[in-house]
Amino acid sequence: MSPEAGTGSPIGGTLPRPRSPATRDLGMRASLLFPDREVAERYYLPLIYTACRTCYSELEPQEIFDRATSGRVTTDKQQDLIRRVIESGHGSTIEHIVFTFAISGVTRTLSHQLVRHRAGVAFDQQSQRYLDYKRPSYMVPGTIADAPVEVRERYLAEMDESLAFYGEMLEAGIPGEDARFVMPNATRTNLIMTANLRSLIHMSGLRLCTMAQWEIRRLFQLIRHEIFTVSPFLGSFLAPKCVPLGYCDEDRNRDEHCPIRPHKDNVLAAWAEKRAAAKAKGREVPTL
Numbered sequence: 414m415s416p417e418a419g420t421g422s423p424i425g426g427t428l429p430r431p432r433s434p435a436t437r438d439l440g441m442r443a444s445l446l447f448p449d450r451e452v453a454e455r456y457y458l459p460l461i462y463t464a465c466r467t468c469y470s471e472l473e474p475q476e477i478f479d480r481a482t483s484g485r486v487t488t489d490k491q492q493d494l495i496r497r498v499i500e501s502g503h504g505s506t507i508e509h510i511v512f513t514f515a516i517s518g519v520t521r522t523l524s525h526q527l528v529r530h531r532a533g534v535a536f537d538q539q540s541q542r543y544l545d546y547k548r549p550s551y552m553v554p555g556t557i558a559d560a561p562v563e564v565r566e567r568y569l570a571e572m573d574e575s576l577a578f579y580g581e582m583l584e585a586g587i588p589g590e591d592a593r594f595v596m597p598n599a600t601r602t603n604l605i606m607t608a609n610l611r612s613l614i615h616m617s618g619l620r621l622c623t624m625a626q627w628e629i630r631r632l633f634q635l636i637r638h639e640i641f642t643v644s645p646f647l648g649s650f651l652a653p654k655c656v657p658l659g660y661c662d663e664d665r666n667r668d669e670h671c672p673i674r675p676h677k678d679n680v681l682a683a684w685a686e687k688r689a690a691a692k693a694k695g696r697e698v699p700t701l
């Protein structure tokens with residue numbers, strides 16, 4: 414049993430919060446299994462373009478798809494329409510393409526959050542019931558890796574003890590499905606996740622937000638990176654939700670400590686000021 418965290422940080426000092434989850438090697442991976450770059454370039458843009466264009470064209474979708482895949486409709490033109498349709502919120506057009514990821518070395522803390530997403534996404538996860546682990550491993554969060562030595566060592570001892578007890582119970586004939594009850598949230602797990610682009614954009618909006626838990630945020634940074642490698646255009650739609658919204662709607666950011674976008678309270682206050690000024694000048698202001 415081993416932490417396999419590879420945090421590499423010196424022990425001691427205070428308990429700092431990691432500034433960015435991307436600065437540590439947490440021993441987790443997300444690899445895009447499908448599509449590869451060739452498939453993404455050849456089919457993904459034309460498929461979305463065909464879905465968008467079919468709504469506004471007398472042409473049959475077969476013809477639209479042929480024009481897109483043969484280059485008779487340029488990539489720029491396809492991207493322009495797709496961008497406008499996505500920004501208008503016509504989400505069904507981007508449900509036609511899917512991305513499949515192998516996700517490994519993440520904790521059960523993360524997977525519990527990840528599988529809360531229900532729409533447009535499928536998961537298969539390593540079973541703690543059917544698998545008798547020979548070497549369960551766990552993650553060490555950065556704050557604990559950087560904690561005073563006695564805190565870190567106590568954490569490592571607790572993890573090792575729980576997982577050693579798990580092994581002892583298996584040896585004593587306790588079924589894996591019951592022995593696993595001693596496994597901590599930090600235990601690592603593996604999943605396969607397939608999601609359509611609409612759900613990936615939605616999940617990324619929530620999970621790339623700085624209010625999200627650091628490990629799942631890190632996972633979506635990796636996912637975003639993977640999609641960029643096959644399609645920078647499609648990858649560019651994966652962003653914290655405040656980016657397309659233009660404002661932050663997170664209650665815990667009313668103080669705007671995250672500066673990516675202004676909080677909606679302040680946007681509405683500025684808007685109210687503008688309305689009052691317009692009214693004072695005798696201009697008609699529409700009401701709800």
Ligand SMILES: Cc1cc2nc3c(=O)[nH]c(=O)nc-3n(C[C@H](O)[C@H](O)[C@H](O)COP(=O)(O)OP(=O)(O)OC[C@H]3O[C@@H](n4cnc5c(N)ncnc54)[C@H](O)[C@@H]3O)c2cc1C
Pocket residue numbers: 529530531532612615619620624625626
């Ligand atoms: C920062 C953060 C903190 C969180 N804290 C907690 C917490 O303390 N406790 C907790 O339990 N959870 C928590 N969650 C999980 C959260 O409540 C959601 O369950 C999770 O993010 C899945 O989001 P979703 O339902 O929008 O996504 P999905 O299930 O992926 O759904 C996508 C969208 O489809 C629509 N949709 C899906 N299913 C339905 C349906 N049945 N009916 C109508 N519309 C539907 C909705 O518009 C939804 O937004 C947290 C999430 C975040 C990002």
